[in-house]
Amino acid sequence: MDNESVMENKHTEHIHRDDVGSKMGMWLFLFTELILFGGMFILYAGYRFMYADSFRVAAMRLDTVVGTVNTILLLTSSLTAVLSLAAIQKKQKLFSMYLLVFTIVCGGAFLINKYFEWSTKIHHGFYPRGPEMADLPDGEVVFYGLYYVMTGLHALHVIVGMVFLTFMLVFVYKEKITFDNSQKLENAGLYWHLVDIIWIFLFPLFYLIH
Amino acid sequence: MNEVSYLKYEGKHNGLAGWLLSTDHKRIGVMYLAAMIVFFLTAVVFGLLMKFEMLTPGRTIMGPQTYNTLFTLHGVMMIFLFIIPGLPAIFGNFFLPIMLGAKDVAFPRINLLSWYFYIIGALMILASLLFGGGPIDTGWTFYVPYSLRTGTNVTFAVFAAFVLGFSSILTGLNFITTIHRMRAPGMNWFRMPLFAWGLYATAWIQLLATPILGITLLLIMLERIFGIGIFDPALGGDPLLYQHMFWIYSHPAVYIMILPAMGLVSEIIPTFSKKNIFGYGPIAMSSLAIAFVGYLVWGHHMFSTGISDTSRAIFSLLTFLVAIPSGVKVFNWVATLYKGSIDLRPPLLFVLIFIILFSIGGLTGLVLGSLNTDIHLTDTYFVVAHFHYVMFGGMGTLFFAALHYWFPKMFGKMYNEKIAAIGAWTFAIGFNVLYFPMFILGYLGMPRRYYDYLPEFRNLHVISTIGSWIMVTGIFIIVINLLKGFLKKEMITDINPWGGTTLEWTVPTPPPVENFDKIPVITRGPYERDEHK
Numbered sequence: 195m196d197n198e199s200v201m202e203n204k205h206t207e208h209i210h211r212d213d214v215g216s217k218m219g220m221w222l223f224l225f226t227e228l229i230l231f232g233g234m235f236i237l238y239a240g241y242r243f244m245y246a247d248s249f250r251v252a253a254m255r256l257d258t259v260v261g262t263v264n265t266i267l268l269l270t271s272s273l274t275a276v277l278s279l280a281a282i283q284k285k286q287k288l289f290s291m292y293l294l295v296f297t298i299v300c301g302g303a304f305l306i307n308k309y310f311e312w313s314t315k316i317h318h319g320f321y322p323r324g325p326e327m328a329d330l331p332d333g334e335v336v337f338y339g340l341y342y343v344m345t346g347l348h349a350l351h352v353i354v355g356m357v358f359l360t361f362m363l364v365f366v367y368k369e370k371i372t373f374d375n376s377q378k379l380e381n382a383g384l385y386w387h388l389v390d391i392i393w394i395f396l397f398p399l400f401y402l403i404h
Numbered sequence: 405m406n407e408v409s410y411l412k413y414e415g416k417h418n419g420l421a422g423w424l425l426s427t428d429h430k431r432i433g434v435m436y437l438a439a440m441i442v443f444f445l446t447a448v449v450f451g452l453l454m455k456f457e458m459l460t461p462g463r464t465i466m467g468p469q470t471y472n473t474l475f476t477l478h479g480v481m482m483i484f485l486f487i488i489p490g491l492p493a494i495f496g497n498f499f500l501p502i503m504l505g506a507k508d509v510a511f512p513r514i515n516l517l518s519w520y521f522y523i524i525g526a527l528m529i530l531a532s533l534l535f536g537g538g539p540i541d542t543g544w545t546f547y548v549p550y551s552l553r554t555g556t557n558v559t560f561a562v563f564a565a566f567v568l569g570f571s572s573i574l575t576g577l578n579f580i581t582t583i584h585r586m587r588a589p590g591m592n593w594f595r596m597p598l599f600a601w602g603l604y605a606t607a608w609i610q611l612l613a614t615p616i617l618g619i620t621l622l623l624i625m626l627e628r629i630f631g632i633g634i635f636d637p638a639l640g641g642d643p644l645l646y647q648h649m650f651w652i653y654s655h656p657a658v659y660i661m662i663l664p665a666m667g668l669v670s671e672i673i674p675t676f677s678k679k680n681i682f683g684y685g686p687i688a689m690s691s692l693a694i695a696f697v698g699y700l701v702w703g704h705h706m707f708s709t710g711i712s713d714t715s716r717a718i719f720s721l722l723t724f725l726v727a728i729p730s731g732v733k734v735f736n737w738v739a740t741l742y743k744g745s746i747d748l749r750p751p752l753l754f755v756l757i758f759i760i761l762f763s764i765g766g767l768t769g770l771v772l773g774s775l776n777t778d779i780h781l782t783d784t785y786f787v788v789a790h791f792h793y794v795m796f797g798g799m800g801t802l803f804f805a806a807l808h809y810w811f812p813k814m815f816g817k818m819y820n821e822k823i824a825a826i827g828a829w830t831f832a833i834g835f836n837v838l839y840f841p842m843f844i845l846g847y848l849g850m851p852r853r854y855y856d857y858l859p860e861f862r863n864l865h866v867i868s869t870i871g872s873w874i875m876v877t878g879i880f881i882i883v884i885n886l887l888k889g890f891l892k893k894e895m896i897t898d899i900n901p902w903g904g905t906t907l908e909w910t911v912p913t914p915p916p917v918e919n920f921d922k923i924p925v926i927t928r929g930p931y932e933r934d935e936h937k
Contacts, residue, residue, distance in 0.1 A: 212510070212585055214585065215510050215581050215584070215585040215586075218580075218581050218584060218585065219510065219511060219514075219577055219578075219581045222576075222577045222580055222581065222611055223577060225611060225612065226573050226577075226611055226612075226614070226615045227615070229612055229613075229615040229616060230615035230616075230618055230619050231619075232615075232616070233615065233616045233619035233620065233649060233652075234619060236648075236649070237623075237634060237645060237649070240642070240645050241634075241642070241645075244642065245640070322630040322631045322632045322633065323630065323631045331640075332633075332639065332640025333640060335633040335639050335640050336633050336634060336639070336640045336641060338632075338633075339632035339633040339634045339639075339641075340634065342630075342632065343623065343626060343632060343634065
């Protein structure tokens, strides 16, 4: 201990702020989210291999148009999310807030779409233990199981992302997020892109591959 | 303000709230310790009752359903509440920032949040005993389809494990960021204490493996509530896929348990042999190697389930590979002791017990890792003996080592070293009398998880049960001795009672709130001594 010199710590008086650390923590959290969904993708791969024909048949019943609209909504919202960060860094507070509002509205539209899509399916009896399911082959039951769990879990993440972004909106308004202190907004944006990229994989796996 | 020890500090909140709302990593570490000792001792009692049941063939004190419940709870509590979080959550929290020369972890509030997740998860497990269908009886593995059919509180208990997973992930996330961002000036990666390396490797596994368990447990809940068909064979699901998913997490979890413990050994051995560690680089790298290879060996839990021969051969080969970095560690530890000036104090005694127990556990692991012997031994007492040697003999013994090593620093009190040594010997003897006969029982064909057995197994079961009494006596002596030390009035102020060289031995005893008045600048390796300069 004697041969350790000590140095004046310059940062003692400041509130500890480490943007790089904060971003790193966010990325690590995103890894865990990717692996959470990764588990579902493994199951999807396993069952697709096991029940190739049933998956094809079941996928035909999903509405590609609704899926496409939702894809466009999420991709656009990802763009506006990153633009809102760029805007605040250029000191355009109001524009940044408009972009955030637009992003949140897109998320809401996605959920409304999803709601109608699910309720149509449920109305026709295609849901776990639903009236149509008893007659379906095993593979199709598993397909719908995966469909509901994966899109449901994704929708849950959309909701969390929207809450996250709403907080950011308030922070921008109250100027807790400013041009030189925008790491929070960047982290929220990263989360929103995660929601987006998971959908980019869900969309072809359920709606496009027939 | 930094004169005051973390135990005495009074801030915005005082008394109990001063602890429950504190984001001080040291207080959080102590809160984990308090909670964990309660859960650990509860699970010990469950184990003791199980061993008592095995004293005679047929019913001794309980029927099969109670026995099923007990081994499930014993497993769930020991694994999710004690072995997995044990060293990182208690000693990692308390000492990682100090060892790195930092004032706290990177995200102190998330750290407190993860303690609450831990407590909520633990209370939910305990609550699942009391209502509805009654305590779970699936075994800690929650294998489908039984976990989907049983009427017991599986949904609730599984959700509890899910919440505990959050706690684990957040701790891992915190430690990785802390290690990357908060090291004191001059502390490059290879001047970091080896305990920090162990925690670093562990944190990555916590982060990258736990979500798989999370989603798997979530699916069990959804399967039970909605009947989604993903794991239920009656609806087209595949139970084998469940087992894959479960072990993709739960095998790496084994290394979550042992890597920080191995890091601890690398702290204690240089301190008590008054010598620089032998092979710092290989020890640090072997932690990462174990973490990496350990991620790819889960299939060895499924050798007898009918998975393909090719995958079995690959999993078996990879399993053998883990022995290499583990061996590297053991040889380096022994080489550090060689020609050292050995001071056999209680922490080192526990470490030596660990090396022997863990070696027995590790070598019998190779027997289970080879394909043909595993077919004979799978699901027998041999497996039970093996994982108790590596888990309890490994992490459990080192948990005691950590307590005895850091106790004076944490509380500024000292326990009776002579009684600690007696406790350690009693524990070690009892441990072997308890678990070694299980290897023989398993080899002879005694299956695990039965409350009953054939009369010819009687003698070995009786020896094992007597061993459980000796071992619990040892644990009792250890715990009471520490408790007496804790309740002592007289404080010690010696900042370095063992002659350690890492940073926690440079701060006052017990450490002040902000750890360091001035952040130290590091100019040497963690175990270099003055004589070597």
